[in-house]
Amino acid sequence: MDKVKICIVGAGRAGEVHGDVYFNYIPHSEIVSIFDIDIEKAKNLASKYMLNEKYVFDRYEDALSYCEFDAAIITTPTFTHCLYTEMSAKKKAHVFCEKPMAITPEDCDKMMEACSKEKVKLQLGFMRRFDAGFQKAKQIIESEEIGKLVVIKSVGRGPGLPGKWAFDIKNSNGNLAEVNSHDFDSIRWLSGSEYKKVYAVAKNSKNPDIGRLYPEFYDNAVVSITMKNGIFGLIDSVCPCEYGYDARVEVVGTRGVLFIGSINEHTTITCTREKGINSPQILSWKRRFYDAYIAEDRHFIDCIINENEPIITGNDGKHAVNIVIAANKSISLGRPIEL
Numbered sequence: 360m361d362k363v364k365i366c367i368v369g370a371g372r373a374g375e376v377h378g379d380v381y382f383n384y385i386p387h388s389e390i391v392s393i394f395d396i397d398i399e400k401a402k403n404l405a406s407k408y409m410l411n412e413k414y415v416f417d418r419y420e421d422a423l424s425y426c427e428f429d430a431a432i433i434t435t436p437t438f439t440h441c442l443y444t445e446m447s448a449k450k451k452a453h454v455f456c457e458k459p460m461a462i463t464p465e466d467c468d469k470m471m472e473a474c475s476k477e478k479v480k481l482q483l484g485f486m487r488r489f490d491a492g493f494q495k496a497k498q499i500i501e502s503e504e505i506g507k508l509v510v511i512k513s514v515g516r517g518p519g520l521p522g523k524w525a526f527d528i529k530n531s532n533g534n535l536a537e538v539n540s541h542d543f544d545s546i547r548w549l550s551g552s553e554y555k556k557v558y559a560v561a562k563n564s565k566n567p568d569i570g571r572l573y574p575e576f577y578d579n580a581v582v583s584i585t586m587k588n589g590i591f592g593l594i595d596s597v598c599p600c601e602y603g604y605d606a607r608v609e610v611v612g613t614r615g616v617l618f619i620g621s622i623n624e625h626t627t628i629t630c631t632r633e634k635g636i637n638s639p640q641i642l643s644w645k646r647r648f649y650d651a652y653i654a655e656d657r658h659f660i661d662c663i664i665n666e667n668e669p670i671i672t673g674n675d676g677k678h679a680v681n682i683v684i685a686a687n688k689s690i691s692l693g694r695p696i697e698l
C-alpha cells in the first residue's frame with residue numbers, strides 16, 4: 360500500500376487538527392472523505408484540503424458506501440465513538456479513535472472486539488505519549504535516575520470548555536474525561552502500574568448557567584489516586600482556564616524530581632523595570648502538542664503500512680474510561696472508590 364486513504368469522521372476541533380496533520384505532514388496518507396452530521400462543517404474542512412464536495416457526507420453509511428478508504432479518524436463526540444468504530448471495522452477500515460475511547464467500558468469492549476474480529480488496527484489518541492518531553496521523562500524514570508517514584512502530579516487545565524454536547528455528563532463523563540483523560544493515562548504510563556483507588560472532589564466554580572441546565576456539570580476537580588504499586592497520583596483539573604493552556608507534570612522520586620512542560624510559549628523572556636519579567640504563556644493545546652499529534656498520526660499510518668500493532672491500544676483507552684467513571688462516582692458519593 361503506497362498511500363493510506365483516510366476518512367475524517369467529525370469535522371470539529373480535533374478533526375481539523377488531525378486533518379491538517381495528515382494533509383501537511385503525512386505523505387503516505389490521503390484524505391479521501393470527510394463525514395460530519397453538520398454538512399457545512401464537513402464542507403469547510405474539505406475545502407481546506409481541496410477535497411471535492413462529492414466526497415463529503417452527512418451520513419456515515421454513505422461515506423462507507425460511496426467512498427473507499429483504509430482508515431477512519433474518529434473525532435466525533437465521545438458518545439458516538441463506539442458506533443463509528445464498529446461501522447468502520449465492519450467495512451475493514453482501520454480505526455484511530457480520539458480519547459476518551461467511549462462512555463462505558465462495555466462500549467470499549469465492543470470496539471476492541473469489532474476491530475479484532477475484522478483484523479483492523481485500533482489506536483487511541485493519547486498523543487502525550489508521543490511528546491518528546493513525556494518520552495524523555497519515561498526514559499529517566501526507567502533509568503531510576505530520580506530513584507523510586509513516589510508521586511506523579513499532573514496539572515491538566517484546558518483553555519476553553521469543550522462543545523455543548525459535553526456539558527451533559529452522560530454524553531461525555533464530564534471534564535475529567537474530556538480534559539483529563541490525558542492526565543490519567545500519563546499517570547498510568549509513567550508509573551508503570553494500574554489504578555487501585557481514587558478519591559475526587561469537584562465543583563462548578565464559574566459556570567452557573569451551565570449548572571442550572573446540567574446540575575452534575577463541574578469545571579474544577581482535584582483527584583487523588585493510589586496505583587497498585589503504591590505510587591500516588593494527583594490531578595488538578597481546571598476548565599475553562601482563563602490564562603491559557605497549562606499541561607505540566609511533576610514526578611517526585613526518592614532521589615530527585617523531574618518536571619515535564621512549562622507554561623511558557625517559548626524561552627524568550629523580557630525584563631524591564633516598568634513591566635517586570637514577561638514571557639508569553641501557551642494558549643492552545645493544538646500548539647503545545649502539535650509535534651505529538653504529527654508523531655501519533657505518523658505512527659498510525661506506519662502501523663497500517665508495515666502491519667505493526669499501535670503502541671497505544673484499546674485497552675489503554677478502556678483503563679482511562681474506567682478510572683474516570685470511578686472518579687465521577689467518588690465525586691457523587693463523597694468517598695474513595697476501589698477499582
Ligand SMILES: NC(=O)c1ccc[n+]([C@@H]2O[C@H](COP(=O)([O-])OP(=O)(O)OC[C@H]3O[C@@H](n4cnc5c(N)ncnc54)[C@H](O)[C@@H]3O)[C@@H](O)[C@H]2O)c1
Pocket residue numbers: 368369370371372373374394395396397400434435436437439457458459484485486521522523536537644
Ligand atoms: N487528543 C486531544 O488532545 C483532543 C483534543 C480535542 C478533542 N479531543 C476529542 O475529540 C472528540 C471531539 O472533540 P472536539 O473538541 O473536536 O468536538 P467538536 O464539538 O469541536 O467537534 C465534534 C464534531 O462532531 C460533529 N458531530 C456531533 N455529533 C455527531 C454525530 N452524532 N455524528 C457525526 N458527527 C457529529 C459536530 O458537528 C462537530 O463538527 C472528543 O472525544 C474529544 O475528547 C481530543
